Amino acid sequence: MKPVLFYIMAAVILICSVLTVTSTRILRAAVYLLFVLIATSGVYFLMDYNFLAASQLTLYAGGIIVLIIFSVMLTSSAGERQAPVGKFKASLSALAVAVGALCCLNTFLAYQAFPARTLALDSTVKSIGTALVSMGENGYMLPFEVISLLLLAAMIAAIIIARRDIES
Amino acid sequence: MFQDIPLAHVIIVSTLMFFIGVYGFMTRKNLFAILMSTELVLNAVALNFVAFNYYLYPDKMQGLFFALFIIGIAAAEAAVAIAIIVAIYKNFQSVNVEEVSQMKN
Numbered sequence: 001m002k003p004v005l006f007y008i009m010a011a012v013i014l015i016c017s018v019l020t021v022t023s024t025r026i027l028r029a030a031v032y033l034l035f036v037l038i039a040t041s042g043v044y045f046l047m048d049y050n051f052l053a054a055s056q057l058t059l060y061a062g063g064i065i066v067l068i069i070f071s072v073m074l075t076s077s078a079g080e081r082q083a084p085v086g087k088f089k090a091s092l093s094a095l096a097v098a099v100g101a102l103c104c105l106n107t108f109l110a111y112q113a114f115p116a117r118t119l120a121l122d123s124t125v126k127s128i129g130t131a132l133v134s135m136g137e138n139g140y141m142l143p144f145e146v147i148s149l150l151l152l153a154a155m156i157a158a159i160i161i162a163r164r165d166i167e168s
Numbered sequence: 169m170f171q172d173i174p175l176a177h178v179i180i181v182s183t184l185m186f187f188i189g190v191y192g193f194m195t196r197k198n199l200f201a202i203l204m205s206t207e208l209v210l211n212a213v214a215l216n217f218v219a220f221n222y223y224l225y226p227d228k229m230q231g232l233f234f235a236l237f238i239i240g241i242a243a244a245e246a247a248v249a250i251a252i253i254v255a256i257y258k259n260f261q262s263v264n265v266e267e268v269s270q271m272k273n
Contacts, residue, residue: 122229
């Protein structure tokens with residue numbers, strides 16, 4: 001059952017990614033991006049990373065997409081269409097991207113010597129919480145504190161940039 | 169079991185998602201569309217980290233934490249980027265990158 005579900009998710013991810021970057025309506029592109037993020041969180045659920053999948057759903061699919069959709073609605077009308085990309089530019093970009101993807105996949109698929117590991121998966125919320133606040137080996141105290149500072153700085157920066165009367 | 173799926177298939181999905189995001193980054197003119205392409209790229213990288221964590225070191229949590237921090241940083245990045253885009257819209261009445269060229273020349 002899980003492989004079938006994974007291939008369905010993979011198809012949703014790929015089709016909706018293409019639609020995200022090609023749709024001429026920005027609001028629809030945002031909704032396609034929402035489908036991509038939800039399908040990715042579904043893949044995390046299939047891998048039994050439940051906490052990560054839940055944060056992906058709430059932060060990415062819930063928070064960021066709502067923010068993007070609100071700002072798109074503030075800056076353009078709902079039915080507004082973007083001018084389509086020129087054929088020459090589109091085909092040139094597609095060529096460059098295809099070459100890059102082929103190089104990456106070629107390098108990766110040539111390397112088949114990954115050892116098969118069948119250890120027990122360690123991803124309970126308790127062990128994640130313990131690792132986040134412990135120091136030393138397998139502790140993530142420093143990045144946790146640094147990202148809290150980063151989020152505070154980003155919040156202040158967003159407020160200051162979005163204010164109109166900065167000079168007064 | 170999920171492990172019946174070879175690692176290569178997950179990596180193919182995330183590679184294609186990454187490069188589709190790069191394609192959007194190169195062709196889009198609307199600032200919001202460019203931001204969405206960046207989110208696609210970040211999402212593909214997070215999926216990559218989680219896949220390697222799951223298949224190669226399931227008893228450790230490095231990839232999981234990398235993905236968690238990527239999600240947090242993507243949230244901060246999106247907040248600042250949207251603030252900048254809204255400020256640009258106030259000054260230029262447009263979110264098209266070709267019309268925002270005051271600092272050129």
